[in-house]
Amino acid sequence: MPTAQHEGLHRIFRDNPELYTRAFEMIDIELPVPQEIAVIDTDMTEILPIDRKADTVVMFLLKQEEKHIIITEAQLRESEKKVSSWAHYISYAHSKYECPVTLMVTCADTKTATWARQAHPIGLEGYPSLVVSPIVFGPDNVKAITDPEEATENVLLTMFSAFCHVESPEVNDILEALNHALHKIDRETAEELATQTEIGLGKTKARQIWRKFMQASAYRFRSESGQEYIAEVKADTAAHTILNSILEVLDERGIPTDQAFHDKLMKTTDLAMLKYWLRRSVHVTTAEEIFD
Known part of the structure; x- marks a missing residue:
């Protein structure tokens, strides 16, 4: 069943599509330059397998009417069953939209990220008909942003860093840097991002650390947004x-x-x-x- 932590790992991209480019730059992968990024309906009915749905799906609208789909999946543990779902999402999106499709997986622990990053063949051994090979973000390749000035320049990336490092020793320093950064931006945006951060940290010790920062801050999750x-x-x-x-x-x-x-x-x-x-x-x- 989906948890708040699971939702945070993919909703940060759905709510802030501009983060895709920065995240991929961080791991030295070049994305096509979009003219516009369209978040596809969250129901994503057409991309659902019979038993579950994709987490977040966006369409990069490129030059000359070209398109590129990015499917973002949050994964909190190893699950071979999920590979079948990923294969379905990729195949169906490729067939429906007739454009390249990239599967992106976000993880909060290195073990799951290492598993997800493997090539997952489907078919005869040595002769797979399909290989699911996602681009994976986890604590092993997402930078722990602990410098307050760097966090101020990259607030969304720092949020994502906290989500990926939620169980890492660096999470306290990341959250401290994020707290500093939120004080440097406009209040309304800060309140919304602070709320997203609390939700995305799930039921972890890091969430309690974040709440202590917020209790000492000017904003207390009281905004309407x-x-x-x-x-x-x-x-x-x-x-x-x-x-x-x-x-x-x-x-x-x-x-x-x-x-x-x-x-x-x-x-x-x-x-x-x-x-x-x-x-x-x-x-x-x-x-x-x-x-x-």
């Missing part, structure tokens, strides 16, 4: 969790689902309706009966 952001993240995460639960229950009961069912299910964000459908998923004999 900050509260709206918290509500949006909670609603997004809750809907995602219930959707996955419905599909898992049906799968466990051996009840087949098709793309039409999947499309209808994923277009719903009403939590009360989703909870009702989850209760029905335990008793129905066909997937479509859920909607009756």
Whole structure:
């Protein structure tokens, strides 16, 4: 099930698409220069496999009407099952949008990052039909930004650094540098980024460290935009969790689902309706009966 920490590792890119270029520059990978970056609908219904959805998907709009899709996945542990999902996302996006697709994976520990960074072949041994080879960001290649001046120049990158190093010894210094940087920018933006940081740190010791910084700061998460952001993240995460639960229950009961069912299910964000459908998923004999 998605957690606040999981959401933070990819939502920072969804909410701040300009971060893509800086993040890739940090690991010496050149991205195409976009004329515009479009965040694709967060439901991403067309890019969903039957049992789960991609985390964040953006489209780089390039010169001469060229496009490039970047799929960003947050991964908190090793999961061979996830490789199948990644293969689906890449293949479907490539077929639908007829453009290059890059899979980007963000991690908060080196073990998971090392696993994700491997080439994941699908097919006969030695003769794979498809190889999933993501670009991976983790504590082993994301710089720990601890210098306050550098943090001020790269606030979003410093936030991302904190998320990737959330379990690292350097996280305290990173958060201190980020706190310094937020005092150097306008109050409204600082409040919003402070809120995003708290959410993205999840249920970790680093979150408690960050809260102590915020308690001593001029902003205390009271802004309207900050509260709206918290509500949006909670609603997004809750809907995602219930959707996955419905599909898992049906799968466990051996009840087949098709793309039409999947499309209808994923277009719903009403939590009360989703909870009702989850209760029905335990008793129905066909997937479509859920909607009756």
